[in-house]
Amino acid sequence: MKDSAAVDQSNSSRRAAGVVFGLLLPILIVNIIAFVVPVLNLAAMSFRSATAIGSLDEALTLSTWQSLLGDTFYWSILWRTVWMGALITAVTLLLSYPLALFVSRRSGWVKTVLVVACISPLLISAVVRTYGWMVILGNQGFLPALIRASGFTPPRLINNEFGVLVGMTEILMPYMILSLLSGFGRLDPILDQAAETLGARPLTVLRRIVLPLSLPGILLGCLLCFVLAVSSFITPKMLAGGRVSLLATEIYDQAIVTLNWPLAACLSVFILFVFGAALLAYGQLSKIVD
Amino acid sequence: MYLKVESLEKRYGHLVPVSGLSFSLGQGELLGLLGPSGCGKTTTLRMISGLIHATSGKIIVGGHDVTHLPTYRRNMGVMFQSYALFPHMTIAENVAFGLEMRKLSKADIAQRVSSALSMVRLPALGNRKPLQLSGGQQQRVALARALVIEPDILLLDEPLSNLDAKLRDEMRNEIREIQQRLRMTTVFVTHDQTEAMAICDRIVVMNRGKLEQIGTPHEIYERPSTPMVADFVGRINRIRCRWRDDGAIAFGHTAIGAVSTGPAGSEVLVMVRPHRIELRSAGAKAGRAEGENTIPGTVRQVTYIGDSLQYAVESEGEKIMVEQATTSAGDTYKPGDAVTLNWRARDTLTFAAEADV
Ligand SMILES: Nc1ncnc2c1ncn2[C@@H]1O[C@H](COP(=O)(O)OP(=O)(O)OP(=O)(O)O)[C@@H](O)[C@H]1O
């Protein structure tokens, strides 16, 4: 009796494991074909070198890596990419946090409408939205015209880091808001009220209760936005006008314009290390937060 | 009067959880807020603490109108029904929070936190997080957190609902003891009448957002002003009858005497508590005392619940519950026994039949 029960149990747990594996299989296959293989391919390509006409040399070589790592130009691009990514993420967080907090404190249809409003920009392609910013910030654009009309000389708002910052922040805000909202789970308004009855003023409540409890959401949003900021190239390309080179735009240039695929592959692997570092930092920080 | 609530009202659209509520407490008084679930107890407490705004009415503390004062300036210790402990802080940090807001020194805080935790019998758990505690333990931490700031007014929302019977009694007496030692003006919300009776100086019984009666536990129990109160504060029989023209109440072939009288022929709701009725064998000729009701009946059902016996007795077509303390003698009645029900006229509570809801 006992034995057969044990067998039954191990059978059923084996069956459960089989079901789980079966359910995971499709996404596993898609991931291997669409992600793992191309990345390995890319890594392999970074050990080739390009001939002058853009075709690949058969021989394996470290020369591309050597020229990349030895060139301060690429290190400065890396630095600028990380710095811009961090800046964009920080500004996005600052602008999104109050919004997300406000939305999370509504209820019923008001909340639904607000959530939809926050993420509706995602319905419009990033290219179109970036064009919108070019119209607003461009030299003959709306904002400079307004500044001129009020008797000042407008500073350059586009084709520089400022333009990229503005465009990217607006593009990334919906992602940040969504992450924050999902991370506000532990944030019960009754905790604010408890703090208030204990004598905490609204700002103290924000600092001691609301902020610490929303850290998981903040971390998640920051990771997501940082990775998206570092990897996006359409918006930086359009708003930087070729004056701000970032890793992603450089990869695009090397692959499409210069046709130096090995170098593009090298840079792509390089950028993967940045993501890896970001993930590592996220893992460490969320461990501390818990 | 230290805390005064004047015609307090709260509306949510068409919903009126609290209306026309007025009561007051003296300094150091423990007032119970008693009523069925959903009658507006929590809503009232939240208005007093300022967490929600009263639609109309006034809250006065020590002569000052605090109706529009923000919560953080009211110095009221609140214990929430759902505890509301800060999940990211340890137990000690939770209890220390209010003291930090009052800018006490570190040493002072540590000392008061540890004495508060031993007061609620949790001296060793200071370093745990709230989610690592049982429901009852969390409840006691919430109590410590509200007490430790020595507030002007202590507001407790069902502070003992999650404790086992023994701990509940202990904590109840503990709260009473602390409250009296610190002379803390306290509003104690509960839907448990025994709890309210045991420790409150006075009790407000609420029903559907309105005040039903306010009085000492004794007044509430012995002289309930409405059938709802009589029903809520203890088991009770209810019988619908009519007044006779001699001032007694017609009950089938016999009559029930009460202290009050009513217009002859009008309907009356008679209520008698089961344990105030005494059972005697039908034959026994016990000396009938002046002002005592004697009604014949037949035992239909006997339920033994340890410290008492519950009899369902049929009399004049009505079912009347009788409760008697058990004795070791074991002299009990059996179903089918003919008995008489005896109780004093002053234990007959009468209400106009319209008051019954
Ligand atoms: N924010 C709100 N919006 C609408 N209705 C509410 C709101 N808060 C409470 N109510 C309603 O007000 C009534 C009283 O609620 P309250 O929480 O004060 O009851 P209670 O006496 O504390 O009950 P319990 O003993 O179950 O805790 C309930 O019917 C409730 O549904």
Ligand SMILES: [Mg+2]
């Ligand atoms: Mg309640």
